[in-house]
Structures are given as structure tokens and as C-alpha cells.
Amino acid sequence: MKRFFLLLLLGCSAAFPLFFQDYWLYVAIIALYYAILSSSWAMLAGQVGIISFAHAAFAAVGAYTSALLSIKLGWPVALGIPAGAFMAALFGLGIGALTLRMRGPYLALTTLAFSEIFRIFLTAEYELTRGSYGLQVPLVWEGNKIISYYLGLSLLVLTLLSLSLLLKTRLGLFLLAMREDEDGAASRGVNTVRYRLYAFIVTSAFAGLAGGFYAHVVGLVSPRMTMISEMGLILAMSVFGGLETLIGAALGAIILQFLTEYLRDFEQWRLAIFGGLVLFTLRFTPEGILPRSYELVHQMLERVARK
Amino acid sequence: MLFISQLSNALVIGTLYALMALGLSIIFGVLKLVNFAHGESLMVGGYIYYFLATSFLVKLWHLPLSLILILTLPLVYLFGILIERVFLSPAYRKQTARYEEYVILVTFTLAIFLQNLALPVFGPYNRQAPAILKGRIKIGDLIIAGDRLSAAVIALVVILLLLFFLYRTYPGKALRAVAQNATAAAIVGISVERMRRMAFGIGMSLAGIAGALLGPIFLVNPTMGIPFAVKAFVIVVLGGMGSVKGTIIGAYVLAIVESFGSILLPDPSRALAYKDAYGLLILVIILLFRPQGLFGEKERRA
Numbered sequence: 001m002k003r004f005f006l007l008l009l010l011g012c013s014a015a016f017p018l019f020f021q022d023y024w025l026y027v028a029i030i031a032l033y034y035a036i037l038s039s040s041w042a043m044l045a046g047q048v049g050i051i052s053f054a055h056a057a058f059a060a061v062g063a064y065t066s067a068l069l070s071i072k073l074g075w076p077v078a079l080g081i082p083a084g085a086f087m088a089a090l091f092g093l094g095i096g097a098l099t100l101r102m103r104g105p106y107l108a109l110t111t112l113a114f115s116e117i118f119r120i121f122l123t124a125e126y127e128l129t130r131g132s133y134g135l136q137v138p139l140v141w142e143g144n145k146i147i148s149y150y151l152g153l154s155l156l157v158l159t160l161l162s163l164s165l166l167l168k169t170r171l172g173l174f175l176l177a178m179r180e181d182e183d184g185a186a187s188r189g190v191n192t193v194r195y196r197l198y199a200f201i202v203t204s205a206f207a208g209l210a211g212g213f214y215a216h217v218v219g220l221v222s223p224r225m226t227m228i229s230e231m232g233l234i235l236a237m238s239v240f241g242g243l244e245t246l247i248g249a250a251l252g253a254i255i256l257q258f259l260t261e262y263l264r265d266f267e268q269w270r271l272a273i274f275g276g277l278v279l280f281t282l283r284f285t286p287e288g289i290l291p292r293s294y295e296l297v298h299q300m301l302e303r304v305a306r307k
Numbered sequence: 308m309l310f311i312s313q314l315s316n317a318l319v320i321g322t323l324y325a326l327m328a329l330g331l332s333i334i335f336g337v338l339k340l341v342n343f344a345h346g347e348s349l350m351v352g353g354y355i356y357y358f359l360a361t362s363f364l365v366k367l368w369h370l371p372l373s374l375i376l377i378l379t380l381p382l383v384y385l386f387g388i389l390i391e392r393v394f395l396s397p398a399y400r401k402q403t404a405r406y407e408e409y410v411i412l413v414t415f416t417l418a419i420f421l422q423n424l425a426l427p428v429f430g431p432y433n434r435q436a437p438a439i440l441k442g443r444i445k446i447g448d449l450i451i452a453g454d455r456l457s458a459a460v461i462a463l464v465v466i467l468l469l470l471f472f473l474y475r476t477y478p479g480k481a482l483r484a485v486a487q488n489a490t491a492a493a494i495v496g497i498s499v500e501r502m503r504r505m506a507f508g509i510g511m512s513l514a515g516i517a518g519a520l521l522g523p524i525f526l527v528n529p530t531m532g533i534p535f536a537v538k539a540f541v542i543v544v545l546g547g548m549g550s551v552k553g554t555i556i557g558a559y560v561l562a563i564v565e566s567f568g569s570i571l572l573p574d575p576s577r578a579l580a581y582k583d584a585y586g587l588l589i590l591v592i593i594l595l596f597r598p599q600g601l602f603g604e605k606e607r608r609a
Contacts, residue, residue, distance in 0.1 A: 045408065045412075049405065049408055051408055051411045051412065051415075053415070098591065098594055098595060099594060101598075102594070102598050105340070105341040105407070105411060106544075106594065106598070108341065108343075108411050108415075109341060109540050109544060109590070110590065110591065110594055112343075112537070112540070113537070113540070113541070113587040113590050113591065114587075114591075116537055116583070116584075116587055117584050117587045117588070120580060120581060120583060120584045121584070123580065124577055124580035124581060228418075228419070228533065229419060229422070229423070232415070232416070232418075232419035235412065235415065235416065235419075236416070236419075239412065239416075268423075268426055268427040269423075269427050270423075271419060271420075271422075271423035272420060272423040272424040272426070272427065275416055275417075275419045275420030275421075275423060275424070276420055278412075278416045278420075279394070279413065279416055279417065279420060282394075282409065282412055282413050282416065283393070283394060283397070283413075286409070
């Protein structure tokens with residue numbers, strides 16, 4: 001059932017450009033960017049239990065790295081995007097090493113601080129980043145939307161596959177044990193700080209990957225990428241789709257992004273609506289609206305089948 | 308002269324920072340959570356004061372603005388209690404699994420929600436609330452803007468009242484008892500849940516009154532709380548989470564570093580841009596070398 005569902009989903013998304021062009025394809029490309037971000041963020045928050053508010057900032061690290069490499073040094077996109085992911089992983093290593101020793105809200109606070117410092121830096125260093133105007137970035141394949149779409153889709157599949165494979169390894173097992181009972185895991189010899197750091201670095205790298213992709217399909221990177229409301233959007237998408245499933249979070253991102261386009265007329269109410277939705281979800285169905293509705297539909301189907 | 312005026316400015320701003328950060332610190336001490344919606348309670352306080360102070364009732368009856376300011380306090384308190392009741396206490400009572408992550412997510416989302424609700428409702432423009440004292444005031448050679456001086460004096464009075472409440476009255480002592488050890492406090496008959504609710508209300512209303520005082524100096528807009536909230540986080544980490552003394556000292560340290568830091572950088576436009584980054588740099592340094600803060604207690608592990 002689940003495998004069938006996944007194949008259907010993959011088939012639908014592979015066939016999407018056959019039916020939709022230009023505008024909706026562009027919407028889908030942006031949705032893919034958010035899907036990579038929110039599935040990797042959900043892995044961090046839901047599976048590891050680390051709430052990081054720097055995920056959008058890491059995406060900006062990846063975006064600016066790739067953008068600057070292609071503008072100043074003429075690097076091709078195929079090298080720039082991985083370089084952006086690597087840079088984001090380095091930042092993740094630094095911040096993680098600083099804060100993962102401590103428990104509680106320290107990581108949330110430090111990542112929020114980092115994200116603000118980075119935004120101030122991007123805005124202030126005008127010579128390098130052109131400040132709040134942002135950088136013009138060369139596009140992937142001269143801006144061919146179909147190629148951009150398939151690039152994004154393959155990056156999303158890569159993200160989902162590698163993160164879920166990672167959860168099946170020993171590291172994933174340790175992470176699960178730590179999430180359930182940290183002291184217990186530590187007493188059995190799991191080096192909790194080290195494995196949390198690994199998870200943080202990996203998810204930060206995927207955020208950087210998403211950022212690099214974004215830079216080369218949109219063609220403009222600006223400090224707006226690191227705004228707190230961007231982080232709120234990623235959080236909303238992940239919580240809506242369910243923090244405990246990677247695919248759920250990715251689907252949540254895609255649904256909310258398309259919803260945003262339908263709600264164009266209510267543009268300024270968008271984040272208020274999403275925020276309210278998340279508050280409702282957290283309060284009443286903390287496992288996420290998508291998993292909950294999937295469960296309900298499943299139960300209903302079973303009841304029908306039994307009759 | 309530059310030195311004196313920078314110092315007096317730092318003291319004024321520091322007092323307002325202290326007011327704001329004390330609220331965050333009390334919430335952390337009693338509820339053991341970082342309130343990411345703290346800046347939004349400042350924004351709510353700012354708007355409440357603005358709308359009350361510019362309403363026709365004030366003009367009609369010639370109400371003094373200080374009365375409006377006092378009225379802001381219970382209104383934000385009610386707002387805080389409402390939030391605690393709806394979002395925090397059910398999770399606490401049910402012993403929700405992973406309570407710590409839940410409260411970070413809830414308060415952060417609340418911040419985003421309130422900001423983006425205020426945006427279409429109140430509009431994105433800046434509004435200037437009327438100040439209690441207008442014009443400039445001369446003390447010897449020193450010239451201070453009246454709105455800043457009055458804000459600092461009122462903030463100082465509120466802080467002193469808060470300290471009196473915390474250290475000399477029964478509910479204040481009960482609050483501190485819960486902060487130190489909730490189980491022991493429950494054993495001697497203190498209602499932990501009631502104290503948690505009260506602490507959240509007080510914390511929010513301290514930020515609210517700070518917002519009402521800052522409204523005339525800076526401007527009232529939907530995102531006015533963000534920079535101040537970030538500063539309050541820095542101060543609380545600097546002083547040690549939950550430490551009252553540390554928080555007050557931390558607030559003045561941050562204000563002094565900010566006002567003198569901007570003189571140190573040679574390029575003035577860049578110095579201004581980085582003014583908000585100094586505090587964040589302090590945060591990172593403290594976390595590196597003294598994670599428990601200047602006056603905090605070391606975390607004990609199970």
C-alpha cells in the first residue's frame with residue numbers, strides 16, 4: 001500500500017511538466033526548493049529532536065556560495081551547487097560544535113542569532129553581496145524550466161533517499177535511541193553529542209544544496225532568504241506535513257506552496273493563516289495534519305472493505 | 308562630552324532592555340522555556356498603548372498618558388494568561404512527550420502568527436505613539452530627549468516594584484520557589500500551575516510595558532519586537548538563564564557595548580549596520596566559554 005502510494009506520487013511528479021507549463025511549472029520548482037528544505041528540517045526536528053532556526057540561513061549560505069563562485073570565478077553550476085552544500089555543512093559543523101554540547105533551548109537561540117548575524121552581514125557587505133538588492137545569478141540551462149524542474153525533482157529524491165537510508169543505518173538507530181531516552185542511550189555508550197552533530201551537519205548540507213538550486217533557477221539571491229518569516233514558512237510546511245515523516249514534510253511543503261498561489265489575493269494574510277494552521281496542528285494533532293488524514297482515510301477504507 | 312552622552316544613552320536603553328529581559332528571565336525560570344513570542348508581547352503592548360493613547364476617550368476626558376500606560380499592564384497580562392491557558396498548560400498537564408521541543412515550536416509559531424496577523428490588521432506603516440514627556444531636558448551640560456528620560460524612569464520604577472514583589476511578598480516568594488524546585492514547592496502547598504500561569508502573564512506584561520515605553524521613542528509597527536526580542540535572548544544568556552541579578556547586569560552590559568561599539572568601528576555606515584550584531588557576537592562568545600552565563604548555575608544532569 002505504502003510502496004504503491006510512493007510510486008504513484010513519483011509518477012505524478014515526473015509527468016507534471018507534460019500537463020503544466022510556464023507559470024505552474026515555476027510554482028512547482030519553488031515548491032521543490034521548499035520540499036528539500038522542510039524534509040531535511042523535519043528530519044532534524046522530528047527524528048533527532050533538534051530545533052534549528054538557521055535552516056533558511058544555511059540555504060542562503062549555499063545560495064550565496066554557489067552564486068559568488070559562478071559570478072566571480074566562473075564556476076559551472078554543476079560544481080557550484082555541491083560547493084554551496086559543502087559550505088553549509090561547514091557552517092553546520094561550526095555552530096553544531098558550539099551548541100550541541102548543551103541541552104535545551106541553546107541551539108534554538110544560537111541558530112536564531114546566527115541567522116540574524118548572517119542577514120546583517122549580507123546586507124552590510126555591499127561590495128561583495130550587493131546588499132539588499134541581491135545578486136543576479138546565471139540560470140541553469142539558460143532558464144529552461146523543464147530542465148530546472150527535473151533537476152529539482154532529482155535533488156528532492158536524492159535528499160529523501162539519502163536521509164531515509166541514513167535513518168536505517170547504525171547512526172539512525174542511535175538517533176532514535178537518543179530521541180527516546182537520551183540518558184539511557186548515553187549510558188549504553190552512545191556518544192550523543194557526536195551523533196547529533198553528524199545529523200546536524202548532514203541536514204545543513206541539504207539545506208545548502210536546496211539554496212544552491214534556488215539561486216540558479218530563480219536567478220536572484222537576496223538577504224530576504226534569511227528572514228525569520230522564511231524560517232516560519234519552513235516550520236509551517238514541516239509541521240503541517242508531519243514532523244516524523246520525511247515524505248510527509250516534503251508533501252506539506254508542496255501543498256502549502258501551491259495553496260499560496262491559490263491564495264494570491266490574500267497574499268498578506270498568508271503567513272497568518274499558515275501560522276494559525278500550525279498552532280492548531282501542534283495543539284490538537286501534533287503528529288501533523290497529513291499523517292492524521294492519511295490515517296483517517298486508511299481507517300475508512302478498511303471499514304468499507306470489511307463490509 | 309561624547310563619552311558622557313553615549314553613557315547616559317546606554318543607561319537609558321539598558322533600563323528598557325532590563326525590563327524586557329526580566330520578563331523573559333522570569334518565564335524561563337518558572338516555566339523552563341524560552342519564550343520566542345516575547346518580542347510580540349512587546350509589539351502587542353506597543354499597539355495597545357498607541358491605540359488607547361490616540362483614542363478619542365483620551366482627548367474627550369483629558370486622561371493623563373501615565374494612566375494609559377498603567378492600563379496597558381493588565382491588558383497584556385490577560386493576553387499572556389490566555390496564551391498560557393490555551394497552548395502551554397494543556398501540554399504541561401498532559402506531560403506531553405518532548406515538551407521542550409513542543410514549547411519552542413509553539414512560541415516561535417505564535418511569534419510568526421502574531422507578526423503576520425498584525426501586518427494586515429494594523430498595516431505595515433510605522434506609527435508614533437505620544438510620549439509622556441515631550442521636548443528635551445537639560446541636566447547640567449547633558450541634554451536628554453524627554454521621551455527617553457521618562458521611559459527610563461518609569462522602567463526603573465517598574466523594575467523596583469517587580470523586585471519588591473519577587474523578594475518581599477508571598478506570591479513573589481512562591482514564584483521563586485517554583486523556579487528553584489517545582490516538586491518541593493508543590494509539596495509545601497504551592498499551586499505550581501497557578502504560579503506558571505502568573506509567571507507567564509507577568510513576563511509578557513513586562514515586555515508589553517516595555518513596548519508601550521518604546522513606542523514613542525522608536526516606532527510602533529508589526530515587526531518592532533524582533534530586534535528587542537533578540538537582545539533579550541542575548542541578555543538572558545549573558546546573565547545566566549533565570550538569574551534576576553544576572554539579567555539586570557547583562558542588560559546594562561549589552562547597552563554599553565552597543566553604544567560604544569559603534570564608535571569603535573571607523574566606517575560609520577558599516578558601524579551602524581553592525582550595531583545589532585555586537586550582542587549576537589557576545590551571545591556566541593558566552594556560549595563558547597561560559598555557557599551557564601555570568602551568574603547562572605551550572606546545569607546538572609541526571
